[in-house]
Amino acid sequence: MYPAKFEYFPPRTLEEALSLLAKYGDEGKVLAGGQSLIPLMKLRFAAPRALIDLNRIEGLDQxxxxxxxxxxxxxxxxxxxxxxxxxxxxxxxxxxxxxxxxxxxxxxxxxxxxxxxxxxxxxxxxxxxxxxxxxxxxxxxxxxxxxxxxxxxxxxxxxxxxxxxxxxxxxxxDPGPRASGTYLKLERKVGDFATVGVAVHLSLDNGRVRRAGIGLTAVAPTNVRATKAEEALAGAELNDASIRNAAELAAQAAEPRSDLRGSADYKRHIVQVFTERGLRTAAEAAGAA
Amino acid sequence: MAVVEEKVTTWLGRSVKRKEDDRFLQGRGNYIEDIKLPGMLYMAILRSPYAHARILSIDTAAAMQVPGVVAVVTGADLVAHKLAWMPTLSGDTQAVLATDKVRMQGQEVACVIAEDVYTAHDALGLIDVDYEPLPVVTNPQQALAEGAPVIRDDKEGKTDNRIYHWEAGDQGATERAFAQADRVVSIGMHYPRCHPSPLECCGCVADVNPASGKVTIYMTSQAPHAHRTVFALVTGLPEQNIQIISPDLGGGFGNKVPIYPGYVVATAASLLIGRPVKWIEDRTGNLISTGFARDFYMDGELALRQDGKMLGLRVNMLSDQGYAYADAQPSKFKAGLFHVVTGSYDIPAAHVVTDGAYTNKAPGGVAYRCSFRVTEASFFIERLVQKAAYELGLDPAELRRLNFIQPEQFPYTSATGFVYDSGDYERALDLALEKVGYRELRQEQAKLRQEGKGKLLGIGLASFTEVVGAGPGRQFDILGIRMFDSAELRVHPTGKAILKLGVKSQGQGHETTFAQIVSNELGIPPQDVMVQEGDTDNTPYGLGTYASRSTPTGGAATAVVARELREKAKRIAAHLLEAAAEDLEWELGRFFVRGTPDRGVTIQDVAFAAYTNLPEGMQAGLEGVHYYDPPNMTYPFGSYVVVVDIDAGTGQWKVRRVVAVDDCGVRINPMIVEGQIMGGLTEGLGMAAMELITFDEEGNCIGSNFMDYLLPTSMETPHFDLFETVTPSPHHPIGCKGVGESATVGSPAAYVNAVIDALAPYEITNIDMPVTSDKVWEALRSKGVGA
Missing domain, CATH: 3.30.465.10 (Uridine Diphospho-n-acetylenolpyruvylglucosamine Reductase; domain 3)
Structure with missing residues (x-):
């Protein structure tokens, strides 16, 4: 696993980094943790001409x-x-x-x-x-x-x-005073990418949902929000019926593809199970009745 | 300060700390990648992107233009030296570099040799190969179907993809057994393709001295002597000029038994260029092109009486061999050690049919801690026995107990012709059940099933019997070379010893274990015994380390040669003590005159005398060599219990408990034995839960890196509770049986049986490995369970 040749720049300031990036454009890649970029380079799936390393710039670790x-x-x-x-x-x-x-x-x-x-x-x-x-x-x-x-x-x-x-x-x-959330992830082993992940965020107001956020991992071309599920929860009371309904709506928002990690049906099912479990966990932590 | 040392009476059963670990833990090991020679060049391999394609042309001109590139080698170049093809371990042929066609994705097509490793890889991208893609065969059923594309059209007259059809056992007796049966239980399964994945991939440094003709190949080899002979036969080079040095190996698991094209091309390149050439395989190259494991389709049935007595067993196997037949197959046992398929059970009749087929995949089949298909056999019978128990309404432990070969039946001749040396299967099973709390677990399971809240508990058993220690030379060979092994022992004047072996450790702890055998026979402490392996110029001929054979063969040779030296030592001691040899007694490390224990000499005294003060007419020195041809195989066994909890909502299963009882005969170093067992139980979990090399319909390998080929880490690995019984091998000099593969062989069935046990109420009878959460969920859904 040997990357192609590249030039390495460790700028000290953001301005310097930006000017390097302006110079190399598409052929420059920004390096922070390198946990995705370096493997891609070692496999030669990525072969940037310039690597602009942000790690020596102060103030970016806040x-x-x-x-x-x-x-x-x-x-x-x-x-x-x-x-x-x-x-x-x-x-x-x-x-x-x-x-x-x-x-x-x-x-x-x-x-x-x-x-x-x-x-x-x-x-x-x-x-x-x-x-x-x-x-x-x-x-x-x-x-x-x-x-x-x-x-x-x-x-x-x-x-x-x-x-x-x-x-x-x-x-x-700021999530406000009565808020919580969680993340549920199905992975085949530690270190594997998600088969399915569901992020849940709830903020409550007078026993009702002020805002619900549901983000889905690995079931669409990008990370996606389960917008309809969020809308159905907004202003609603959290109970078995509303949670189940939201979980079903979240599953409908998923457009997974069948692969070695499981069938599309399976992944959609996991979205539903995890959304339901996640909402229950978050609701309890946020202090819903 | 006076140190009172404990008087040692035996060095067996002692967990001596591993002598080799100091250098490994301090980064002072010496692996292939550590070897750097003056003037060394680096080689990189261009691999085929296609699984099956005709090579129309290869243009290397642009690659040759890259500064630092010394040579680009193609199949055509090798044809000129008659090196384009090489033999496999089973006598088939495999391409070194493709000439006519590529027959698997990842096949070696060309090599770049350059001044540095980056340049070599840069130039690979500039080699222009024109391929004409051909129809692809990705499974053996397709391979044997009418009209399948012929993969090995390089072989004259080859018109299909069949490699072999063999039968073993007694068909007539088996048919009669089935005719008498009250019940016939059948099962079908695929033991999928997986990969041994040693931490260190393969590699070599080939160093041909153009002046002397000496060929030194530093090489990741589990069998350096056998490899030297194969190199001599393939290249025609004189064998005394070939030196194979296998340095520290970062794991092998069978992956480093075959000879790979990289070794051959690097050697040829060094010969032609006159400079050393290093080749280090990358992970993708390792996963897609080197010796895989398993890929066996197995269907069979068990004939039983209503009371559970097993009467007969029938098995049909179809093996996906990849594009070359590269199993190491003993010529007398054509189904390999699959003959052990009757397992721990007294089954009077058995018939085994096995077919092998070429496909557009990598060759291999026996790697990954598998003694020539024992893993598949053990998995098959243990899965089938569980299914039979359910169908008869018996507890799986009870059905096993009813059919175990009894201790008084040993030596036991199985229906397929093996002679089991010793065993006490019920004792191991009873211990495992007691330790896991079997009755309580079954009660908990019954309660959970009654409650029906989506919590599923499964308890899986496996009572495996292994066959290792190949072998009796009259029955077992590789390419005709009999499978003995050897030990050469030299005791120096100061009483320190050097032991040279034909086997080769890949992490098993030979430097400690085999030193302990010498210690146990001669009383020289382990720290005074240096163990050397891997250098063919400096060790006696042997067949190497795989198939759990080192202790059964090399260990036996060590004990025998040490005993021979002790006989000579006794005569020297008699001379020193001015007594008759028959009046001497031996306590560990010391001879003394019977009746007067104070009158004695230590082994160190004797060693010094062997060079300084000998009886008249005796040759000087205290050294010897022994070639040990075992009278029989050894048959380690054990009982494993795995307990799993399944989340019916997601299909995820989690191991709650693993209890493993192993009986590998006498244990030399229990710590090392337990390490081997833990490793095997982890690998068993890997196979059961996640490991898979699979292919899409175009023959693209899915599983070509560790993001797709999943190995268990410490995070997935459960705690293991290990226990032992000891049933010595009656024919091994110190009663050992070998343990390297026991847990890898025995445990996959225990894990899968546990999952299936949890699902049994829903009439789910099989899920092929790897048993992933989606498969569990789909199985439950197909029965209308779960959401």
Missing amino acids: LVEEDGGLRIGALVRTKACERSQLLRDRYRALADAAPQISDPIVRNRGTVVGSLAHADPQGDWGSVMLAVGARVEARGSGGTRTIPIEQFFQGPFASALEPDEIVTSVVVP
């Missing part, structure tokens, strides 16, 4: 709460999320997802933002961010812009990013 939510910088490792008490207390879907991502070695280096930018429909973070309604912040030669997560994923391994843009952080909105 995992902090600030006005209006949680900021996850481009160099925040999944391991940091796994260890974060803040996430366990306030951003439960993220906290539950983190330890289920790949294996400990990948989590030590792999970043949340890198996973989003890779836009793998089997990626876990995308579904979680869809469920919690995150925004992606990107910088390019044209300046900074914010992209709502549901507009970010354009297709398998394709995002709304321009070739000269770098995602600097992802921001998760």
Whole structure:
């Protein structure tokens, strides 16, 4: 497994990184954790001319709460999320997802933002961010812009990013006081990509659902929201009937393909089972009756 | 400070820490990749993207232009040296580099030899091969169907894809048994293709000295001596000029028994260029082109009396061999060791029919800790016995007990002609059931079934009997070379010893285990015995390590040669003590005069005297060599119980408990034995739950990297509760049977039986491995269970 030749740049500032990216465009690749990019290069499925390593840029590793939510910088490792008490207390879907991502070695280096930018429909973070309604912040030669997560994923391994843009952080909105969530993942073994993953986020208000977010992994060309299930839950009471109905609607939102991980029917069924289980777990944690 | 040492009376049964681990744990091992020679070049292999295609042309000009590229080798170049094809271990032929056609995806088409490894890989992309794709055969049923494309059209007169049709056992007696049966229970299954996947892939450094003609090949070889002979026969080079050195190996599991094209091309290239050539296989190359395991379709039936007594067994097998027949098949047992299919049971009649077919897949078949198809045989009978128990309404443990070969029946001649050396099957099963709490588990299961809340509990048994230690040379051979093995022991003047063996460790701990055998016979402590293996210039001829044969053969040779040296030592001791040899007694490490225990000499004293103070007329030195041809195979056995919980909502199953009772005869180093068993139980789980090499209809291999070919990690591996019984082999010098493969052979059936046991109330009788959650769910759904 020997990659093709490439040039390696370790810029010290974001500006420097952006100018390198502007120079190489499509032929430049941004390196953060490298847990997707490096294997692709070793298999020669990817052969970028230039590798722009963000790891020496200061300030990109922030995992902090600030006005209006949680900021996850481009160099925040999944391991940091796994260890974060803040996430366990306030951003439960993220906290539950983190330890289920790949294996400990990948989590030590792999970043949340890198996973989003890779836009793998089997990626876990995308579904979680869809469920919690995150925004992606990107910088390019044209300046900074914010992209709502549901507009970010354009297709398998394709995002709304321009070739000269770098995602600097992802921001998760404040979930409010009575909120919770979880992530359920079916994998064939630790380290495998998801057969199916379901991210659930609930915020409650007076015993009713204020906002429900459901993101699905590996059952569509991109991570997708189960919009109809979310809409059916909004304003509803959480009970067996509403949860089952939402789970059925979520299964309908899935467009899985049959493969070695299972048939389309099986995957759709898992979406339903996991949505139901996830909503029950989240409802209980958020303090629904 | 005075150190009071415990008086050692035996070195058997002692968990001596592995002598080899210091260097492994400190990164001081010496693997193929560590070997760097002056002037060394690097080789990379271009592999076929097609499973079946005619090669119209190969253009290497652009690759040759890359700075640093020294040579590009194609099949046409090898034809000139009569090296385009090579023999397999079963005497078939396999392409070194494709000439006419490619017959599997991943087949070796060309090699680039360059100054560095990156350049070699860069140039691969510039070789332009023009292929004409041909229809593909991806399973043996399709291969044997009328009008199937002929894969081996290189063989004159070959008009179909059949490789062999063999029968074993007694057809007439079996038919009579079935005629008398009250019940006939049948089962059909596919034991899927999997892969041994050693941590270290294959590789070599070939170093041909153009001046002396000496050919030194550092090579990932489990059988260096056999490989030297094959190299000599294939190349016509004089055998004394060929030295194979197999350094530290990062696992083998049978994967490093065959000779692969990479070794041959690297050697030919070194010969032609006059510089050393290194080839290191990458993971994809390893998974798609090297010796796979299994891929056996098995159908059979068991004839029983109403009371559960087994009367007869019939099995039909169809084997997917890939494009070359590369099983290592002993010539006297054509169904391989599948002959052990009657397992632990006294089944009076059996008939086995086996067919093999070519397909557009990689050759292999016996790798992955499989003694020549024992794994398939054991899996088959243990799955069938469970099904029979359900159909007769008997507990699976009870049906086994009813039919076990009894201890007084040994030596026991099976219906297919094997002579089992010793066994006590019921004792192992009873111990396993007691340790797991079988009765309580069955009660819990009954309760859960009554409650019916989607929690499914399964209890799976396997009471396997293995056959290992090939073999008696009169019955077992590879390419005609009899399967003996050897040990050469030299005791130096200071009483330290060096033991040289024909077998070759790949991680099994030979340096410790075999030192302990010497220690046990001569009293020289293990740290004073160096064990050497793998260098054909410096070790006696042997057939290598696979099929759990090292302790049954090389271990036996070690014990015998050590005893021979002890006889000589006794005569030297008599000389030193001025006593008659017959008046001497032996305690471990020391001779003394009978009746006067103070008058004695240690083995170290004797060793020194062997070089300094000998009886008149005796040759100096204390060394010897023994070639051991075992009188019979050995038959390790055991009983495993696996307990699983199934989530009916998702089909996921989780192992709650594994209890494994193994009887491998006398244990030399229990820690190493337990390590082997844990490894095998993990591999068994891998096969049962996740490992699969499969192909799409175009013959593309799915399972060509570790994202698709799944191996269990520590996260998936459950805790194992290990227990033992000891039934010594009566014919092995120290009563050992071999254990390397027991758990890999025995455990897959226990895992699958556990899952099927949980599903039994729904009349689900089989799920082929790997038993993945989606298959469990689909099976439940097909019976209207689950959501």
